[in-house]
Ligand SMILES: Nc1ncnc2c1ncn2[C@@H]1O[C@H](COP(=O)(O)OP(=O)(O)OP(=O)(O)O)[C@@H](O)[C@H]1O
């Protein structure tokens with residue numbers, strides 16, 4: 001039987017943003033928007049972590065983080081799915097498991113790109129099965145103030161993989177997995193850590209989080225001492 005998918009059906013492209021989102025903020029929205037503009041994916045999949053094993057616990061519960069994410073991403077130019085698979089998985093959250101599940105769900109043809117900020121790039125080689133991530137997805141990384149993306153801070157083995165797999169947005173859209181893209185001109189100096197600190201000090205971080213998220217935080221008395 002001829003492979004009609006590759007010849008006649010455009011390949012679907014799904015951009016995936018995983019995160020603790022404790023809380024979601026304008027840096028996350030800017031990261032997603034950057035890659036949505038670059039790739040014009042068919043879907044933005046946002047996946048709040050369940051048990052982020054490299055963090056010392058989360059402050060807000062999963063239901064609150066999901067609702068904040070829903071509010072933050074309610075006005076995108078592409079369809080958005082808030083995917084709760086990591087929250088529903090009882091074990092430690094490993095991206096490799098998530099990407100395997102997404103590949104099984106979306107099929108071998110789909111172009112899947114997992115997005116992250118430069119802070120994660122700096123220790124990507126500590127992720128569970130990091131070198132197998134490329135078997136399931138492309139990786140898209142954006143710069144972030146305070147986190148260099150050059151050889152001074154990125155481990156040599158990570159730089160090597162990113163260099164040999166570097167591709168254009170068009171190449172990423174036209175293949176399923178295994179390529180990389182470094183966006184070096186995003187510069188949003190916001191972190192969830194500073195937002196939690198502001199809220200604990202009764203400050204209103206209204207320039208750092210979407211208004212609908214701040215409303216939710218206030219209504220539900222999140223991040224209070
Ligand atoms: N300001 C930002 N610019 C670019 N990428 C970002 C930014 N903030 C977060 N990211 C990326 O978004 C993803 C989820 O981040 P996360 O939810 O841990 O936010 P955070 O601000 O880093 O949180 P925390 O301060 O609690 O560690 C990660 O890949 C991270 O690198």
Ligand SMILES: O=C(O)c1ccc[n+]([C@@H]2O[C@H](COP(=O)([O-])O)[C@@H](O)[C@H]2O)c1
Nearest residue numbers: 018019020049054093094095096127128
């Ligand atoms: O798979 C791993 O081992 C792994 C280690 C650290 C982070 N991640 C993923 O990276 C994304 C951003 O993580 P964080 O801690 O910055 O919110 C989120 O989807 C995490 O599950 C994944």
